[in-house]
Amino acid sequence: MLTETTPHPSADSPDHQSTVAELSHDFRLANGRLARRLRQEKVDNELSAGQFSALGALFVQGPLTLRALSDHERVTPPSMSRTVNALVDAGLVHRAGSSEDGRKVELTATDAGLALMRETRKRRDAWLAQRVVALSHEQQRVLAQATVIMRELADS
Structure with missing residues (x-):
């Protein structure tokens, strides 16, 4: 060794x-x-490295909850919440209730987010x-x- x-x-x-x-x-x-x-x-955009990484995770993994995305990116849920808010505001991520559990929010990349990735x-x-x-x-x-x-x- x-x-x-x-x-x-x-x-x-x-x-x-x-x-x-x-x-x-x-x-x-x-x-x-x-x-x-x-x-x-x-692609030229105003995304931070963290925002781009989170969008990339949704691109590769598909829909995720905020907790799952936080765990994947190894950041706290409050930090990921701010990142997701910016992505939603930019029209790159969609937030909706989970089809499996209405109490959970599911995040998906929008068509614009997928095209950027x-x-x-x-x-x-x-x-x-x-x-x-x-x-x-x-x-x-x-x-x-x-x-x-x-x-x-x-x-x-």
Whole structure:
């Protein structure tokens, strides 16, 4: 098992051995930079990152209650309520009583919200695909393996 100080091969140089702490740091920085760059590839709108993320969750997951959306986004219900209010005011989310339980409110992306998400996904996927296709087959294979690992990290 690797520890914080156990050397492992560095991605920067085959001769350099970095620690798990260095790898973690480098990975976090690279992941953050890629995420920021991808966020630039979106439909022009006034949404905050949190609003966009919540709309994205409704786009992917489908209708959710406020509690389920809060849990998914890992924020408090009062915070999510403010986010949802802004999305409703922008015409991107619809709020209605749940068909299963009238006491609960169900949130769904509107047609305008779905269109915004589809166009943003299209732009981001095109930007990234253009760069991935330029990688060698070996780099693409490593990226596919890394993607599985990244999902595991994100879901932990």
